[in-house]
Amino acid sequence: xxxxxxxxSRDPFDSADCxxxxxxxxxxxxGGNEVAFFLTQNGVLPARRGxxxxxxxxxxxxxxxxxxxxxxxxxxxxxxxxxxEGVRPASIDALIALIMEDGRKALWH
Amino acid sequence: xxxxxxxxLMDPPYEKETTTTGFRIIESALRQGxxxxxxxxxxxxxxxxxxxxxxxNPVKGTTVEQEQHPTTKDWVAALFRMGSGSPKLEWINxxxxxxxxxxxxxxxxxxxxxxxxxxxxxxxxxxTLVIPTK
Numbered sequence: 418x419x420x421x422x423x424x425x426s427r428d429p430f431d432s433a434d435c436x437x438x439x440x441x442x443x444x445x446x447x448g449g450n451e452v453a454f455f456l457t458q459n460g461v462l463p464a465r466r467g468x469x470x471x472x473x474x475x476x477x478x479x480x481x482x483x484x485x486x487x488x489x490x491x492x493x494x495x496x497x498x499x500x501x502e503g504v505r506p507a508s509i510d511a512l513i514a515l516i517m518e519d520g521r522k523a524l525w526h
Numbered sequence: 527x528x529x530x531x532x533x534x535l536m537d538p539p540y541e542k543e544t545t546t547t548g549f550r551i552i553e554s555a556l557r558q559g560x561x562x563x564x565x566x567x568x569x570x571x572x573x574x575x576x577x578x579x580x581x582x583n584p585v586k587g588t589t590v591e592q593e594q595h596p597t598t599k600d601w602v603a604a605l606f607r608m609g610s611g612s613p614k615l616e617w618i619n620x621x622x623x624x625x626x627x628x629x630x631x632x633x634x635x636x637x638x639x640x641x642x643x644x645x646x647x648x649x650x651x652x653x654t655l656v657i658p659t660k
Contacts, residue, residue: 426544427660458543488550513554516653517529523655 420451420521427526428459429470438526439477446480455512457486461495464504471501478503484511528613529652530561534644536659538569539598544657545573549601551655556608556615563651565644567620568659573598574619574632599633606635618643
């Protein structure tokens with residue numbers, strides 16, 4: 418089975434195709450692949466508790482590792498303790514570690 | 527163990543946050559000891575244009591110094607200083623994209639290339655990340 422890191426940079430209220438990217442992540446996980454889903458830029462916005470999109474992100478977090486870029490969170494004034502359950506803050510260094518992992522493919526949206 | 531990342535950038539400077547994120551990715555990879563090969567195409571060939579200048583803000587009445595306006599060519603130059611030895615930063619500006627934009631006067635470091643070099647990089651390096659424009 419494969420390993421993937423999917424990088425979501427868009428806000429679902431700005432880009433309706435974010436759902437397709439989340440579906441791709443969950444589909445890969447259901448297929449037995451190891452998937453990390455890294456939120457960056459406006460992609461971190463739905464990770465706030467109380468956001469209308471939080472449900473789908475929390476659901477995704479039950480099947481894949483969902484990480485949120487600490488820098489993007491800080492830029493937008495989102496505290497780590499305000500994140501949806503299942504989403505963990507992570508550094509850009511952690512993203513590089515994932516990208517450089519043997520056999521892991523990186524996809525940007 | 528040092529590996530090599532091929533990073534493909536497409537966005538022009540001063541337009542999107544992806545430029546900053548791309549630079550953060552390069553900086554982090556170099557800092558962690560990985561080599562980085564950047565293929566800049568379309569508007570991204572303007573990231574390294576030598577003639578970029580910081581500017582004052584006439585609306586606020588602030589000077590160039592007060593604005594501390596960052597230019598992408600200075601950021602790229604700083605990344606080249608990080609990646610001047612081992613780990614190493616390489617940067618290709620797509621020649622066709624450069625010619626279309628008249629963007630051939632760039633800082634020290636990048637070189638001219640094309641899709642052939644990108645294909646070779648992708649095949650030869652451990653990881654590839656493409657950051658397309660929206």
